[in-house]
Amino acid sequence: MSTGTWRRLVTALGCVGTTVAALAVTAGPAHAGQVGVTPRIKGSGTVAVVEGTINEGPTSCDHRDNRDDRVTLGCERMRSTAAFEAWVWLRPTPGNAPAGHWRFVEWQGCDELRTTSGVQECGVHSGPFDGVERAPVAVFEDTVAPTVSAIRVEASTTVDNTASFTFSTNEGITQCSFDGGDLFVPCTSGVTRTFAPGEHSIRVYATDPSGNFSPDSSRSFTMVSTRITTGPRNPSHTPDGHFDVASDNPGARFWCAFSGDSHYRDCTADVGNGVSRIPFTGLADGEHTFYVYAQVGEWIDRTPAIRTFTIDTAGPAVEVTAAQVEGRRASFTFSGPGAARFTCTLTRSSVPRSRECTSPVVYDDLADGDYVFSVTGYSATGAPTNNPPSRAFTITTPTGPTDPTDPTDPTDPTGPTDPTDPTPTDPNGPTGPTGPTGPTGPSDPAPTGPVPSPQDMTAPDTTLAGGPAQGSFVRAGATTFALGSTESGSAWSCTLDGAAVPCATSLHVPKLRPGTHRLSVTAVDAAGNRDATPATRSWTVAAPARSLRAKGWKKGPAAAVSRKKGATLSTSVTRATGLALFASKGKGRLTVWAGKRRVATVSLRKVSGGQVVLPRLAAPFTGTVRVVVASRGRTVRVQGLGVETG
Numbered sequence: 269m270s271t272g273t274w275r276r277l278v279t280a281l282g283c284v285g286t287t288v289a290a291l292a293v294t295a296g297p298a299h300a301g302q303v304g305v306t307p308r309i310k311g312s313g314t315v316a317v318v319e320g321t322i323n324e325g326p327t328s329c330d331h332r333d334n335r336d337d338r339v340t341l342g343c344e345r346m347r348s349t350a351a352f353e354a355w356v357w358l359r360p361t362p363g364n365a366p367a368g369h370w371r372f373v374e375w376q377g378c379d380e381l382r383t384t385s386g387v388q389e390c391g392v393h394s395g396p397f398d399g400v401e402r403a404p405v406a407v408f409e410d411t412v413a414p415t416v417s418a419i420r421v422e423a424s425t426t427v428d429n430t431a432s433f434t435f436s437t438n439e440g441i442t443q444c445s446f447d448g449g450d451l452f453v454p455c456t457s458g459v460t461r462t463f464a465p466g467e468h469s470i471r472v473y474a475t476d477p478s479g480n481f482s483p484d485s486s487r488s489f490t491m492v493s494t495r496i497t498t499g500p501r502n503p504s505h506t507p508d509g510h511f512d513v514a515s516d517n518p519g520a521r522f523w524c525a526f527s528g529d530s531h532y533r534d535c536t537a538d539v540g541n542g543v544s545r546i547p548f549t550g551l552a553d554g555e556h557t558f559y560v561y562a563q564v565g566e567w568i569d570r571t572p573a574i575r576t577f578t579i580d581t582a583g584p585a586v587e588v589t590a591a592q593v594e595g596r597r598a599s600f601t602f603s604g605p606g607a608a609r610f611t612c613t614l615t616r617s618s619v620p621r622s623r624e625c626t627s628p629v630v631y632d633d634l635a636d637g638d639y640v641f642s643v644t645g646y647s648a649t650g651a652p653t654n655n656p657p658s659r660a661f662t663i664t665t666p667t668g669p670t671d672p673t674d675p676t677d678p679t680d681p682t683g684p685t686d687p688t689d690p691t692p693t694d695p696n697g698p699t700g701p702t703g704p705t706g707p708t709g710p711s712d713p714a715p716t717g718p719v720p721s722p723q724d725m726t727a728p729d730t731t732l733a734g735g736p737a738q739g740s741f742v743r744a745g746a747t748t749f750a751l752g753s754t755e756s757g758s759a760w761s762c763t764l765d766g767a768a769v770p771c772a773t774s775l776h777v778p779k780l781r782p783g784t785h786r787l788s789v790t791a792v793d794a795a796g797n798r799d800a801t802p803a804t805r806s807w808t809v810a811a812p813a814r815s816l817r818a819k820g821w822k823k824g825p826a827a828a829v830s831r832k833k834g835a836t837l838s839t840s841v842t843r844a845t846g847l848a849l850f851a852s853k854g855k856g857r858l859t860v861w862a863g864k865r866r867v868a869t870v871s872l873r874k875v876s877g878g879q880v881v882l883p884r885l886a887a888p889f890t891g892t893v894r895v896v897v898a899s900r901g902r903t904v905r906v907q908g909l910g911v912e913t914g
Contacts, residue, residue, distance in 0.1 A: 271369070273606075275537055279354065283402065283757070287506065288308050292577070292636070298508070299339050300350075300351055300396070300841055300853055301349065301351065301352050301353040301394040301395070301396060301398060301399070302349045302350075302353055302354050302394055302398075302399035302400075303347070303348050303349075303355070303356055303392055303393055303394040303399070303400050303401075303402060304345055304346075304347050304352040304400070304401040304402070305345065305346050305348065305356050305358070305392055305401075305402050305403075305404070306342060306343060306344075306345045306346075306401070306402070306403045306407065306527075307329050307342075307346075307349075307358060307399065307403070307405075308340050308341065308342050308403055308406070308667055309329060309331040309334070309340065309341055309343065309405070309406050309408070310337065310338075310339070310341075310345065310405055310407045310408060311331075311334060311336070311363070311370065311407065311408030311409060311410065311478075312331065312332050312333070312337070312362065312363030312365070312408055312410070313331065313332060313338035313360055313361055313362045313363050313370065313372065313408040314328060314329060314330045314331070314360070314361045314363075315328065315329050315343070315354055315358045315359065315361075315363070315390075315406045315899070316328035316335060316358065317346065317354070317357070317358060317407060318357050318358070318384075318389065318769070319349045319357035320354070320355050320356035320358040320486050321348055321349075321350070321357070322347070322348055322356070322535070323347050323348060323349050324346065324347040324507040325344055325345050325347055325481070326344050326346055326815055327341075327346065329343030329344065331343075331363075332363035332364070334363075334644050335363075335365070335439075335476070335477035335478065336409070336410075336477040336478050336479075337370075337408060337409050337410045338380075338403060338478065338479065339533055340405065342403075344355070345568065346534070348768070348869045349564060349772045349782075350394075351394050352396055352397065353394055353395065353398075354393060354394040355391060355392075356391070356392050356393070357382070357389050357390070357391045358389060358390045358392075358406070359386070359387060359389050359393075359405065359820045360372045360375070360389075360390075360406040360630070362386070362408050363408065364507070365375060365437060366412070366439055368410070368411050369412040370408050370410055371408065371409055371411055372388070372391055372407070372408055372581040373407040374388075374407050374410045375388060375390040375404055375405065375406060375407070376404065376405040376407060377402065377403055377405055378390035378391060378392060378402075379392045379393050379402070379609060380393075380843075381392055382742065386486055388725040388767060390404045391674070392404060392407070392624070394402075397615055399676060402770065404441065404792060404813075405563065408478060408524070409478075410477075410478035410480060410766070413476065413480040413481060413482050413483075413640050414439045414440045414474040414475070414476045414482045414485075415436050415437065415438055415482050416435055416436070416437045416442065416479060416483075416484075416485040416624055417435050417436045417437070417485065418435070418474050418475050418484050418487075418676050419433055419434070419435045419470060419472060419486070419487040420433070420434045420435070420488040421433055421484055421487055422434070423491070423492075423567075423568070423569070423570040423571075423642065424460070424570060424571065425570045425571060426765045427462070427569065427571065427596055428493070428571050429462055429463055429464065429493060429672035430461070430462045430463075431460070431461065431463065431489065431491065432458055432459065432460045433457070433458070433459050433460075433461075433470055433472075433487075434458055435472055435485060436457060437474040437482065438552045439461060439476045439483070440474040440476035440480075441454060441474065441475055442454070442455055442456065442457075442472055442473065442474045442476065443455060443473060443474075443475070444459060444470060444472050444492060444564055445470070445471045445793060446461065446469070446470055446471075447468050447469055448469060448471075448655060449630055449706045449755075449799040449817045452471075452473070452703070453901050463491045464491065464516075464678050465491050465492060465493035465515070465516035465517055465736040466490065466491060466516070466517065467488065467489075467490055467522050468488070468489055468490070468491060469486060469487065469489070470483070470486065470487050470489070471484045471486045472484065472486070472538040473485070474486045474742070478501055480521050489567065490517070490565065490567040491567075492505060492515065492517050492520065492534075492561075492562050492563065492564050492567050492569040492693075493516045493517065493560050493562065493569060494511050494513065494514075494515055494520075494522070494560055494562040494569045494573040495513065495515065495516075495544060495573060495574060495676065496511055496512070496558070496573045496575050496879075497512045497513065497694065497852050497853065498510075498511065498512040498764065498852065498853070498877065498878035499511045499512070499558070499575050499577065499818050499877065500717070500868055500877065501577075501682075501877045502576075502577040502578060503577065503578040503580040503649045503651070504577060504578070504579055504580070504649060505578065505579075505580055505581055505650065505651045505652060505737075506548075506579075506581065507549065507550050507551045507552070507553075507579055507581060508548065508549045508550070508551075508573070509523075509533065509547070509562070509752075510538075510546060510547040510548065511545070511546045511548075511558055511575065511746070512539075512543050512544070512545050512546075513535075513542050513543070513562075513568075513573065513911050514541075514542050514543045514544070514603060515542065515562035515564075515780070517562060518542065518847070519564065520562040520563060520564050520574075521534065521536045521562065521563045521564075521569075521667040522535050522536045522544050522546070522560055522561070522562055522563075523535065523536070523560065523561055523562075523563060524546050524559065524560045525558075525559045525560075526551075526556055526557065526558055526559070527555075527556055527557040527559075527903075528549070528560075529564045532561075535560070538569065538659045539826045540790070540824045540825055540827065541824050541827060541829070543826060546558075546560070551579045552579065552813060553579050553580055553581055553582055554577070554578065554579060555576065555577075555578050555739060556576070556577060557573055557574060557575070558574070558576075558577070559572045559573070560573050561573070568706050568763045569874050575886045578649070578897045580647065580649045580650075580651040581651060581654070582647065582651055583644075583645065583646065583647055583651040583652045583653045583654055584604045584605065584606040584607040584645040584647055584653060585604065585605075585645075585647070585653065586602060586603070586604035586607065586643055586644065586645040586653045586656060586657055587603055587604070587657060588600055588601070588602045588631070588643065588657045588659055589601050589602060589603055590628075591641070591659050593661045593663070594636045594836050596632065596633050596635075597630065597632050597633075597634070597691050598630070598631045598634060598641070598661060598663075599628050599629065599630045599631070599633070600612075600627075600628060600629055600641055600643070600659065601627050601628040602627045602628075602629075602643045602657070603627065604643075604653070606644060606645075606647065607645030607647065607653075608645075608646055608647060608648045609624060609645070609646050610624070610625050610626065610627070610643055610644065610645050610646070610771055611623065611624060611625065611643070611644045612625035612629045612641070612642070612643050612648070612810075613626075613641070613643070613644070613656075613739075614631060614639060614640075614641055615639065615640040615642070615737065615804060615806075616635075616637050616638065616639050616640075617637065617638075618739065618786045618806065619845075619914045620739060620806055625643070629643075634663045635638030635661060635663065635668050636663050636664055636665055637662070638661075638662050639661050639662070639663065640658050640659070640660045640773065640801060640802070640804055641660075641661070642656045642657065642658035642660060642738075642804075643656060643657060643658045643682065644656040644738070648857070652737065653699075653805075655728075655731040655732060655733055655748035655752070656686075656738070658801045658802075658803060660800050660801035660802065668782045668806070668838060683760060685812070688735040697777070699715050705837050708887065709766070709894065711721075723907060724792075726797060727791075727793065727798055727799050728753045728754045728758050728791040728792075728793045728797065728799055729753070729754040729791070729799060729801075730751070730752070730753060730754040730760070730790055730791040730799045730801075730802055730803040731751070731752035731753065731803060732749055732750075732752070732787075732789050732803035732804075732805055733749065733750040733752065734747075734748055734749045734750045734774075735747045735748065735749040735777070735787075735805060735807070736774070736805070736807035737804065737807070738805055738806065738807070739806060739846075740807050740808070740811055741805065741807070741808045741848035741850075741852055741879065741881060741910035742808070742809060742810065742910075743805060743809070743812075743907065743908055744809075745778075745779035745780040745781070745782075745809050746776075746777060746778055746780070747776075747777050748774060748775070748776045748777065749774065749775045749777070749787065749789075750773070751771060751773055751774060751775060751789055751791075752773075752791075753771070753791035753793070753799075754791075755791070755793040755794075756791050756842065757793065758791045758792060758793045758836065759791075759792050760772065760789055760790065760791055760792070761774055761789070761790045761792060761798075762787065762788065762789050762790075763787070763788045764777065764787050765785055765786055766786070771789065775787075775789070780809050781809070782810060782811035782812075782815070782910075782911070783807050783808065783809060783911065783913060784806060784807070784808045784811065784911075784913045785803070785806065785807060785808070786804065786806040787804065787805045787806070788803070788804050789802055789803045789804075790802040790803075791861035795899070803896070808846070808910045808911065808912045808913075809846070809910070810850055810907075810908035810909055810910035810911075811839060811904050811907045811908055811909050811910070811911065812907070813827055813828035813837065813850075813909070814906055815839075815909055816828070816837040816838060816839050816895075816909060817837065817838045817839065818835075818837055819835060819838075820832045820834065820835025820836065820837070820897070821835050821837060821906075826905050826907065827852070827905045827906060827907045828905070828907075829903065829904070830897050830903075831897075831900075831901055831902060832897060832900075833897055833899060833900040834896065834897060835896070835897040835899065835904075836894050836896050836897075837888075837894070837906060837909070838893065838894045838895070839894040840893075841889065841890065841891065841892075841893050841911050842861075842890045842893055842912050842913065843888040843889070843890055843913050844889045844912065845885055845888050845911055845912050845913060845914045846881075846882070846884050846885065846892065846910075846912035847860060847862075847867060847881075847882040847883065847885070847893065847909070847910075847911060848879060848880065848881045848882060848909070848910035848912075849870060849879070849880045849895065849906065849909060849910075850878065850879055850880075850905070850906065850907040850909070850910070851870070851872055851875055851878065851904070851906045851907065852872070852875065852878065852905040852906075853872055853873065853876075854872040854873070854875075854902065854903060854904060855872065855873060855876040855879075855899070855902045856872050856897065856898075856899040856902035856904040857870065857871050857872065857897075857898040857899040857902075858870045858872070858895055858896065858897060858898055858904065858905065858906075859895075859896045859898045860882055860893070860894070860895055860896075861887065861896065862885060862889045862891065862892040862893055863896040867882050867883065867885070868880075868882045868883055869898065870882075879908065888914050893909070894909065895909060
């Protein structure tokens with residue numbers, strides 16, 4: 269019994285002596301003091317009875333699962349009785365999850381406090397011969413804020429410009445904010461977002477159940493984009509070509525590979541405006557896939573730009589099987605097994621005219637002059653004949669006397685015989701019916717010695733491969749042709765734009781000025797026979813955009829760029845017969861004018877391979893050609909303008 273209890277007992281006995289005597293005679297209850305205790309716990313912890321007899325109810329209360337130090341939870345009532353005065357002492361213990369976060373702060377609603385082994389304990393009691401109810405509160409506090417681990421950024425390998433973010437916290441919930449914003453939203457590790465290309469950031473903080481905030485964990489990152497702006501046609505009928513690639517991130521590097529490569533290679537080759545040009549040569553026939561991704565610092569585009577295309581150089585072989593020229597009419601028969609269609613070209617004065625055709629093809633009412641006929645076959649995929657066969661012929665109006673009896677007519681077969689005529693009609697002459705091996709006589713001595721070999725009178729056929737296709741438009745001024753002949757030991761005679769140029773088995777054409785150029789190649793065999801139908805090729809080199817007159821355009825080394833409706837590029841032309849526009853694919857539109865006549869409206873959405881060949885002009889045009897922006901607010905890029913001349 270405590271000292272206070274003893275004093276209260278003595279006082280009570282002294283004041284009521286008669287009552288004591290009565291107690292001695294009459295038996296009272298066995299337990300006169302009683303206390304009912306209903307502990308409460310604020311936060312995470314336990315309370316346990318360390319002194320006092322519990323007659324009813326538990327001896328402890330556990331609320332370690334409560335992680336919010338702002339929440340108070342009640343416990344089950346416990347009852348203690350005693351003969352005079354009931355006492356209960358309670359001891360607090362902080363929760364241990366997370367370990368080290370919780371501490372005991374104070375007791376509330378206790379009758380007395382004491383400290384045992386450094387821990388404050390709560391005492392509650394009844395009065396003498398009395399019964400009371402008590403509800404003391406043990407207060408615990410979460411003293412440690414949560415933490416958030418370093419954030420990891422992982423760009424998606426399947427969705428462009430998308431990244432996921434992983435992180436962890438030791439407790440609580442997390443919230444995220446992107447790009448420096450003050451708006452935080454609930455998020456969990458693995459959250460995925462899509463961004464525009466460029467610099468970005470993420471901030472993450474955690475809040476534990478007690479409302480403690482962690483410090484922010486933040487990370488900056490870069491979303492990188494890759495675009496293929498131009499590439500070969502599909503299918504492409506040449507093993508050589510290039511891709512133009514770009515990124516929305518300034519200063520990006522590029523890494524490239526073709527299907528079958530063992531690794532990516534650095535292919536950065538800036539040609540202006542952030543565009544890199546990646547050439548390829550010698551690809552085999554078949555399907556190929558080109559991969560390219562951009563890199564900015566440590567950040568890369570995890571979804572490479574991909575272009576699959578087919579190389580098909582195996583055009584069908586074509587043969588001219590018959591050619592007939594009568595008066596002003598020429599007809600040609602040809603064949604090309606496996607060809608899906610044919611194009612026939614008739615060239616006069618270096619001006620080719622082509623049309624779809626079938627065999628036989630007939631040309632009527634031809635004017636006087638020299639002509640070259642050629643025919644090209646195309647496979648089902650559009651691959652052209654590598655070396656189209658050609659035939660040269662001349663249309664000439666007959667002149668001179670036509671009277672068969674005119675003695676002055678050099679073509680008269682019945683005219684007088686010239687005694688010096690090397691072709692006498694003597695049947696025994698050296699060229700008579702019996703020939704050099706006929707009967708011998710005084711006027712026809714037998715020949716002696718070996719019979720001479722027949723003289724080579726057959727001219728070779730000339731072949732021409734490589735270089736730009738017939739009638740095509742190109743941006744590059746330099747090119748190389750491969751020369752061939754049907755007879756070994758042949759030499760070649762070449763002219764470029766009418767001037768003789770040296771040539772052998774190949775002809776390298778240096779950088780040419782913009783305009784139409786014409787090449788003619790003639791094979792000459794060892795016996796001096798010249799091909800009567802030279803191989804010919806004409807093509808047009810485009811004028812670069814920087815050389816055109818510009819109004820409302822910004823001109824760079826690789827392209828002229830504008831977003832302004834009505835912006836104009838222009839140039840003066842002489843006897844133009846065809847036009848081609850070199851431009852990047854986009855959302856804008858252009859109109860092309862020859863003087864006051866609109867040649868075409870070009871939607872850049874439909875640009876393929878960076879080139880648009882416009883409809884041919886109805887007649888040779890001399891004047892000003894204009895390229896005008898027809899859209900508003902759309903970026904338009906023009907690399908050049910090809911002008912074919914007759």
